[in-house]
Amino acid sequence: MTSRVFNCTVAIPDTDGLLRKFNLEKGGLVQEVIDEKVIDYSIPYCPFDMGTLAYSPYIASVIGSGVVVYPGPYARYLYYGVVVTDENGRVFVGKGEKKPIVTNRLLQYKTDLNPLAGSFWVERMKADHLKDIVQEARNAAGIK
Helix, strand or coil: CCCCCCCCCCCCCCCCHHHHHHHCCCCCCCHHHHHHHHHHHHHHHCCCCCCCHHCCCHHCCCCCCCCCCCCCCHHHHHHCEEEEEECCCCEECCCCCCCEEEEECCCCCCCCCCCCCCCCCHHHHHHHHHHEEEEEEEEHHCCC
16 A cells, blocks of 8 residues: 655635634734733732732733733742842842842742742742633633
């Protein structure tokens, strides 16, 4: 028996319409749902004092863009979980100060309000809730 290879081109006439039908267009409903669910599910994992950082992506992000933003000069250091100081060894607090010095010391997170609070909160959230987010996206696309 011999095998034969052939090339085939399939033309899908209205790809934009097909993407629209399932809410999959760029910035569409499915991407909006994914962005919102990433933020929602991340809140319990985010360091939480007054909630400013945990809720800031709702304002700082363009929902539907596929990019979730945690703004502020301290967000990066909290995310990576390292102590940052100024040149005098004082803990770095942000804007208006000279270049921060990243130390080898790990941050200690308060967990009284958010027991899951800690570094890399989005990555840890995805480990627990990726299937939930995918299901929400499937629902938004009308796929069961």
